[in-house]
Amino acid sequence: MERHSMIIWNNIPSTSSSNMVKKSRGTQRREESLSRDQIIEASIALLDNGGESGLTFRALSERLATGAGAIYWYVDNKSDLLxxxxxxxxxxxxxxxxxxxxxxxxxxxxxxxxxxxxxxxxxxxxxxxxxxxxxxxxxxxxxxxxxxxxxxxxxxxxxxxxxxxxxxxxxxxxxxxxxxxxxxxxxxxxxxxxxxxxxxxxxxxxxxxxxxxxxxxxxxxxxxxxxxxxxxxxxxxxxxxxxxxxxxx
Structure with missing residues (x-):
């Protein structure tokens, strides 16, 4: 059983782990480049276009091309963002x-x-x-x-x-x-x-x-x-x- 597991692990293409590292590094770089000012600027644009209902973390994430977690690093909630x-x-x-x-x-x-x-x-x-x-x-x-x-x-x-x-x-x-x-x-x-x-x-x-x-x-x-x-x-x-x-x- 142990030998079988080793065979499966050894047969995984080496590029898989490399791609995961590259993806992780790319996400990290994108999130590190994000700033509170950028988040606020994007929020103002969403608010101007759609009012308070237009400001959602999903819409903001799409506009900034980042994950919601990166935004939550700078603001606690929608009220704080507003x-x-x-x-x-x-x-x-x-x-x-x-x-x-x-x-x-x-x-x-x-x-x-x-x-x-x-x-x-x-x-x-x-x-x-x-x-x-x-x-x-x-x-x-x-x-x-x-x-x-x-x-x-x-x-x-x-x-x-x-x-x-x-x-x-x-x-x-x-x-x-x-x-x-x-x-x-x-x-x-x-x-x-x-x-x-x-x-x-x-x-x-x-x-x-x-x-x-x-x-x-x-x-x-x-x-x-x-x-x-x-x-x-x-x-x-x-x-x-x-x-x-x-x-x-």
Whole structure:
């Protein structure tokens, strides 16, 4: 029996073990070349194309041409991966807007630049808004909070009022940006044309009861041509004006 086993072993082609070694080495080299940044970049692409449902470890493995085990070496789970992808987008936005605002020493300019940067980033990556709400207190939100806080402090807001001012700005920026991205997502799902949709709503508003909805009727025409980004910035300016007025600056 022992001799028979030796015969079987000796008859195995020598190239078999060589191929296995080569395959193992090839896999190792591929996995060693993988980085956390590459994983996050690929994740962002999947999220942009298919939303959160499009981000799976199987899809990510196929995109990176690697095994799921190599990915798990860098991230614990999908939630961790989503937060990391969100943080990459936020960090890039904060850095870009900080560099642009550095040319102007005004804290108001810096806050406006950050707000518009966030609005555009969430519009380009609609999943970021939901990812932020699912990761309260984590690094992506902290980056925005810190950036706003430094500028609010530079405005001379008293320390006892800093929290309220920063929270108001943060809530407005994330809330309105997220809602704008959600509206755009719904419109794409319904294959709705923005101009046609706004015209239909404006017409409906203009036909409302004049006694019950006098204001809505009066601004119905503005709905047709309003600019979401411009309206967003108007809100930021109102909050900043309120901060300055309240604290005598």
């Amino acid at each position: 937060t990391a992808a969100c943080d990459a987008v936020i960090a890039g936005t904060v850095d870009a807007t900080s560099n642009a605002a550095a040319l102007d020493a005004s804290p108001k300019t810096a806050i406006r630049a950050l707000a518009l940067g966030m609005f555009d980033a969430i519009d380009a990556h609609p999943w970021v808004g939901a990812a932020l709400t699912r990761a309260p207190g984590q690094l992506p939100t902290v980056r925005i909070f810190e950036c706003i806080g430094q500028q609010v402090r530079a405005l001379g807001v008293p320390k006892k009022a800093e929290w309220g001012a920063v929270s108001a700005l943060l809530s407005y920026i994330l809330g309105v940006s997220g809602q704008n991205a959600a509206n755009a997502h719904v419109a794409r799902e319904l294959d709705a044309d923005r101009t046609r949709f706004l015209n239909e709503v404006a017409t409906m508003w203009s036909e409302l009861d004049a006694d019950e909805f006098p204001f809505t009727r009066s601004v119905a025409g503005r709905l047709r041509s309003h600019d979401d980004r411009g309206d967003f910035l108007t809100g930021i300016d109102l909050i900043l004006a309120g901060i300055e007025t309240t604290h005598g600056r």
